[in-house]
Amino acid sequence: MAITYEPIATTTLGSTANNITFNSIPATYTDLIIVVTASVSSGNDTFSMRFNNDTGSNYSFTTLNGNGASATSTIRNARTAIDFDDITSMAAGNLSFFTSDIFSYAGSTYKTVLNTASQDRNGSGSIEKSIGLWSATAAINTIKLFTYASVSMPIGTTATLYGIKAA
Amino acid sequence: MATTSLARSSLKTLTKYDSFLVGNSAYVPPSFESIATIVGTGASGTITFNSIPSTYTHLQIRVLARSTLAGNISTNLSLRFNGDTGSNYVSHRLVGDGTSATANASTAQSNINVIPISAALTAANIMGAAIYDILDYTSTTKNKVIKAIGGDDQNGTGELYIGSGLWLNTAAVTSLTLFTSSFFTTTTTIALYGIRG
Numbered sequence: 001m002a003i004t005y006e007p008i009a010t011t012t013l014g015s016t017a018n019n020i021t022f023n024s025i026p027a028t029y030t031d032l033i034i035v036v037t038a039s040v041s042s043g044n045d046t047f048s049m050r051f052n053n054d055t056g057s058n059y060s061f062t063t064l065n066g067n068g069a070s071a072t073s074t075i076r077n078a079r080t081a082i083d084f085d086d087i088t089s090m091a092a093g094n095l096s097f098f099t100s101d102i103f104s105y106a107g108s109t110y111k112t113v114l115n116t117a118s119q120d121r122n123g124s125g126s127i128e129k130s131i132g133l134w135s136a137t138a139a140i141n142t143i144k145l146f147t148y149a150s151v152s153m154p155i156g157t158t159a160t161l162y163g164i165k166a167a
Numbered sequence: 168m169a170t171t172s173l174a175r176s177s178l179k180t181l182t183k184y185d186s187f188l189v190g191n192s193a194y195v196p197p198s199f200e201s202i203a204t205i206v207g208t209g210a211s212g213t214i215t216f217n218s219i220p221s222t223y224t225h226l227q228i229r230v231l232a233r234s235t236l237a238g239n240i241s242t243n244l245s246l247r248f249n250g251d252t253g254s255n256y257v258s259h260r261l262v263g264d265g266t267s268a269t270a271n272a273s274t275a276q277s278n279i280n281v282i283p284i285s286a287a288l289t290a291a292n293i294m295g296a297a298i299y300d301i302l303d304y305t306s307t308t309k310n311k312v313i314k315a316i317g318g319d320d321q322n323g324t325g326e327l328y329i330g331s332g333l334w335l336n337t338a339a340v341t342s343l344t345l346f347t348s349s350f351f352t353t354t355t356t357i358a359l360y361g362i363r364g
Contacts, residue, residue, distance in 0.1 A: 005197070005198075030204075030358065060323065062265050064329065073266060075264075107356075108292075109231075109292045112296040114317065129263075131319065131320045133322055167358070
């Protein structure tokens with residue numbers, strides 16, 4: 001059986017920054033998975049992703065969110081990025097958890113992703129699942145994870161990119 | 168001494184471990200392995216994985232799919248175990264359609280149908296995506312349970328589904344069949360993975 005699910009790269013912030021970017025992603029896998037533990041230094045922002053530095057209005061996503069009180073669903077189209085969810089500063093040691101499954105990232109169809117944003121603040125929190133679309137057929141070779149309004153993420157914020165290779 | 172010829176394909180998937188010498192990092196066997204991948208033909212609405220090895224603890228199916236069904240934005244993607252067409256399947260799902268979140272359930276079904284895929288009315292190049300996890304599939308004492316997430320986003324409309332499913336049968340799962348209305352497009356890819364415990 002073919003062995004798969006390999007780490008491609010990990011970035012841990014050694015100083016505050018508002019983005020983590022994976023460049024020169026090899027086209028040798030079938031799907032990509034991103035795992036992120038992150039926060040913001042103060043206030044809140046939206047944690048987002050963008051492909052190949054495309055800043056056009058070529059992204060859309062549909063969400064399903066539970067916040068401890070109710071479940072809601074929203075849809076966004078013609079956006080300049082796919083949003084995971086809001087990201088909020090938390091008590092020291094508490095982090096938000098984001099994952100992304102990016103299907104057929106080197107394929108010839110539009111790119112579909114399944115994202116999860118998990119945040120628990122010991123009294124409040126949310127879980128958001130979403131499906132996103134980048135309306136472009138280009139192979140993904142760069143992924144930018146960033147805070148939409150450029151609020152800084154603290155030292156220690158970590159993102160890992162994995163590749164899954166199908167037989 | 169006998170010699171063995173290795174196929175080029177096996178060399179391509181080989182993982183190299185540098186050394187078992189004392190002082191080097193311990194060898195950790197891989198736990199997530201690709202078993203098989205099937206690509207849609209444009210002429211069949213059924214994809215079956217047969218003779219699934221029993222050497223794993225769990226299975227994962229990763230789906231990027233679209234149906235040729237005319238006149239519809241989306242259609243069913245159904246899952247069946249060991250060719251069982253009886254009314255032995257149960258499912259629950261949570262749905263977000265961009266406007267509201269709803270939940271529903273089905274009992275006594277002939278398959279698990281919790282995640283739809285894109286169909287012919289969807290704009291070109293848009294695919295449905297889904298991930299199914301099938302837990303403890305070799306057990307002969309437990310009914311089989313799955314969880315799934317998927318849907319599609321069509322840049323203006325979209326649906327996200329979170330589902331669970333139950334097969335009321337304690338047999339080990341040896342084959343999986345996924346089927347849809349009409350045919351899977353040639354851009355469809357369904358991959359089966361094994362996860363070791």
